Amino acid sequence: MKIRIIIPFRTNVYTEQQLQDARPLAAPDLAIDVVNLEPDPADPLCVFEQGLDEHLIVEKAVQAERDGCDAVFISCFGDPAVDAARGRLQIPVVGGFQPAALTASLVANGWSIVTLRKELFAAIRQLARKLGIESNIASLRGLEMVSVDYGNQKFIEAQLQEQAEQAIDKDGAEAIVLGCTGFCGFARELAQRLAANGRSVPVVEPVAAGIGYLQLLVRSGISHSRTTYGLFGETFRAEANPACAKSA
């Protein structure tokens, strides 16, 4: 079995780390590789433009299917381009949100998401509504950090623990979902620290959930529904509509 991870950013800075994080999640018969979007030569420092890069992600997903992959993981908690990629691929495609949210719903009644920043809450709520599991969410929490803290692992670890503890104590969270695929390496240690402080709840991590779900789908021989996602991959051509053909 072969799964390709797509980093939906125009940089290779996350690629090698992602591969190292993902490998221990694989069964012995599973090969994983990781690709990222290419930098834009006209603006090489631009990492991504929200809402405008979806076609670039879809291209990478289409290539993965052509390369014989069995499944595709788009490594972002915001599930960018997942619907559009499903519309154009036969093989299973997931991002980070859906697998993590469903896994959390299995292991706990109500759970909280700890994500990077408050600005992500509205988009996450929309993903939860679309999936039909909004009522299982106890709360959304964001790390309280500024740009300079992004490279500071100690700070992120401490913030994750603090927000997770508050979700458990104040919001009634029975499990914690990490709301960023970049948090992959923090999950197990966070769970141990929470347990050590008397808060023994599962910590669901989206890369683990995503890779696990894709294996479940491939071993079951199923993929996403053409009925649900067929439209997202449609191309309309003027030939199909005499009026368009005339005008174009």
Place this chain on the structure above:
Amino acid sequence: MKIRIIIPFRTNVYTEQQLQDARPLAAPDLAIDVVNLEPDPADPLCVFEQGLDEHLIVEKAVQAERDGCDAVFISCFGDPAVDAARGRLQIPVVGGFQPAALTASLVANGWSIVTLRKELFAAIRQLARKLGIESNIASLRGLEMVSVDYGNQKFIEAQLQEQAEQAIDKDGAEAIVLGCTGFCGFARELAQRLAANGRSVPVVEPVAAGIGYLQLLVRSGISHSRTTYGLFGETFRAEANPACAKSA
């Protein structure tokens, strides 16, 4: 007040008709113009590629704001690129779905959508969930027609009436929402025919609802929330993340 309508297709075949349909919906102080996406020189007969053209629509919306428009209507019931455009514009942006669904919720408890084809149902359900009004939908219905019927106005009129009548009689619809901005010209006559057959329910048409809603927003001096849509317009640059800067 000036509103720009964007036809999210790479053809000018719908442009003039749209302008004629929209003008009677405007107050005396409202100017409306209509633009469409440009055909792709490499593939001039391609009308649109679902899920891949969003960045082209956003470009047109950004241009509208630069041109001094007060609001933008993206003329498609599927609300394509509406979130992404809101992320990058200060002025109000709506598509066809949200204004029609909210207007229908005002005039009736439960209402049905009559759209082009069954293949659109799953995407419409997702729009309804995102908007939080899914429980108001009595049913979704699609016209039963094939490609060749698209230019046949008599056939479409007859099908719209049949599906609307079934929605009222079998599904308990208390109002009908037309699920395509291309149905704009059919709304009033459909309402009259339904009333003539003893089914006196409102027929909500998405262009009318959209243009009406944009006037409401502009006259009220409000636009979409930066908190809800701010993320959708973000651009991340390597300068903001030392690790990226190194690698890029």
Place this chain on the structure above:
Amino acid sequence: MKIRIIIPFRTNVYTEQQLQDARPLAAPDLAIDVVNLEPDPADPLCVFEQGLDEHLIVEKAVQAERDGCDAVFISCFGDPAVDAARGRLQIPVVGGFQPAALTASLVANGWSIVTLRKELFAAIRQLARKLGIESNIASLRGLEMVSVDYGNQKFIEAQLQEQAEQAIDKDGAEAIVLGCTGFCGFARELAQRLAANGRSVPVVEPVAAGIGYLQLLVRSGISHSRTTYGLFGETFRAEANPACAKSA
């Protein structure tokens, strides 16, 4: 186009101010007038009796239709007598709640209502459930003031701002709905103050939303559904029931 605003209180004290507040919300072709309920000669100081005055409001609405109005706005956030008036009128009728709640749902995922007093929360929750948009409400908040503060505009302004800020900071509100048609004059300045303090969210005001929605409906040529509201206007007479006829 002619819209009549009904002040559902037995006093003319709010009438002139309402007219001044509403006029700037009108398109050039829209005429607005305002009426109030007459004081009860037997108890001239009674402003209203909650739950008992609905028939008086319906009478005013029926008169508006007879006078050739195109639409009726019942100027109260509690939507008093709106169902009953719709049952007896062909022209559109709205109160303050429904237009404001739907407009807020368009511009933000989750929004909070700031209303006069906590005692109104239960009734507002019922209105939200009836409309099917309850899941979009982030919180309800009430001004903390006593009777003597009612005439103190500075105090009300300060309280509105404080509650709105708490709704944004603590409850995750992405927009604010003003929960009283008497707050009409405060909306724009409140929005500016919030923005000046780094909370740039839309402030939805029910008179603006109501007048805007009525224009949308009239220009679209639609009104409320007879199926939804027909019952609310029924009169049963003994002639229709032989048993009653005998007994009466």
Place this chain on the structure above:
Amino acid sequence: MKIRIIIPFRTNVYTEQQLQDARPLAAPDLAIDVVNLEPDPADPLCVFEQGLDEHLIVEKAVQAERDGCDAVFISCFGDPAVDAARGRLQIPVVGGFQPAALTASLVANGWSIVTLRKELFAAIRQLARKLGIESNIASLRGLEMVSVDYGNQKFIEAQLQEQAEQAIDKDGAEAIVLGCTGFCGFARELAQRLAANGRSVPVVEPVAAGIGYLQLLVRSGISHSRTTYGLFGETFRAEANPACAKSA
């Protein structure tokens, strides 16, 4: 214990029958009496005007409390004036809908309502939403009869059975709620007929549920919440508002 039943119609034609139907539902220590609204001398054949008679019902409820009653049953499935009466009374007040819907939710997961006419569906849906139990409703069904059938008991019996059987067979109803307090006398025999045809489901009747619920409340020493219903009984007087006092 003393319970007063209010017939919310301006006729005494239902009064005696209601008393006979209700008595077997009472515990030995419970006295029941029944009153109706007085005919309007100016229009003695008018039985009721929907949405306009609420203040007349509230007057009867206030009188019941003054007369020392322990609880009030407003005998109509539409719960007319229940909120307004609760706002003005300390003793428990129920109509037919809420007790029947809650009782059905206890004895079955999903249940259907068989009511008089399709025209009532929209109003019943609103009652269900307000009560928060809408998801328990399998379907709404109406008798298919015309005015002349109202006095025809055999016809009503046959129609009730037919609609109940269809609700069970086609809509998955696990219990039947009779959607009119006038169906009181049909409940037990309908249940027996359904069981005889292999459909052994409970038939919940609103008068029985209402009288039963009021006994539960009185014996428990509780009534409706002042927080929920306090507002519905408020009277505002100009003395409370200096501006009003000036103007009135």
Place this chain on the structure above:
Amino acid sequence: MKIRIIIPFRTNVYTEQQLQDARPLAAPDLAIDVVNLEPDPADPLCVFEQGLDEHLIVEKAVQAERDGCDAVFISCFGDPAVDAARGRLQIPVVGGFQPAALTASLVANGWSIVTLRKELFAAIRQLARKLGIESNIASLRGLEMVSVDYGNQKFIEAQLQEQAEQAIDKDGAEAIVLGCTGFCGFARELAQRLAANGRSVPVVEPVAAGIGYLQLLVRSGISHSRTTYGLFGETFRAEANPACAKSA
């Protein structure tokens, strides 16, 4: 009428008190008796094993029906074995949760449950979801006490009041549900204390609600739906399946 209360614990320590608490809730024609599970001779100090004792409770319920009881109350807020007992009995069976939750939904829009410990919240949420009334719950609150406080009535009274007041003040509770049948004796005094402190809300007590609901059902001549609960009482025997018969 005869109702049997089953204490679902292997001890008689609660039995006599329960009888004293329940008697004042009965109509004159209602006889109540109380039984408990027998201690396990092999482990006489074990009071109950959560999730493992359901078959012992069902046995007691079956015996109650054989003894000619008209209804059964399983005296625990967790509704243990209620579904399984309904599957095997014709007469009505309720626990504490469902009657209390439904009664609270009648007297208030939104209500809070004050139960023994936070550890019960997840199970209570599941009961609420099954009943379809989850949206009516304002909050869950638990007493803050440790094992040694269980016999300390003054402490429990004080904690109930504190948590109820916080539910009202912070969570918007419009009524309080006591989340343990052992709190039966505290309800009326708690309501009086709350009212004395300006929080006049109903306090719904599960034994009173349960006994009241059973009287409602018996006097109405209805019981739980065989369609809903029939499966829970099924026994499959190898005779019904030739493959099983062969193998066993």
Place this chain on the structure above:
Amino acid sequence: MKIRIIIPFRTNVYTEQQLQDARPLAAPDLAIDVVNLEPDPADPLCVFEQGLDEHLIVEKAVQAERDGCDAVFISCFGDPAVDAARGRLQIPVVGGFQPAALTASLVANGWSIVTLRKELFAAIRQLARKLGIESNIASLRGLEMVSVDYGNQKFIEAQLQEQAEQAIDKDGAEAIVLGCTGFCGFARELAQRLAANGRSVPVVEPVAAGIGYLQLLVRSGISHSRTTYGLFGETFRAEANPACAKSA
């Protein structure tokens, strides 16, 4: 990794087949074994007693953990004893319903369950509500067969196909969930037949989903939340309560 499947019936008739069905779903490093409940010597032909056998299933699950298993699959779509087993085990435990329902929610917006008999619908609805995914269910359908058909594989295959096709055509199902772990062997061929008839939707099978989910959980290093399920495994002993100690 070692997973134990528990057949929750007192017969070994299904055991060998289950092992054969499950093995192809395992990764190379996963060992699966299967056990069943022992027949009751006093009634050897009794296969199971619904609602009374949960403690027997929990015993088997406890033994699995003692035997060093990494996870437990209780092979029934009704998830019997899953909550109680989770209460007493550290390792992950799933039945058939939850993994299948969550997997279906990933691959399709709305899906239907085809189960053995209509009598199971009410219990399945309760499982769906508990999991919080009820709104994703398009419909429930049952095979139309009688006892004698149970051993007739051709008949079951034909019925599965017919009901699945009706779910797709009439109920809008975008995926099919097989509602019985005994249908394991039919899934792939059913999917092929549906595709051959133009209905290309995923067929989610509960054994595959369950075994896949357990691998996901074990490889992720997580299990069910102690907060959610801790209560279900509690044992109370008289020593903890002085009053009980006295009485026992």
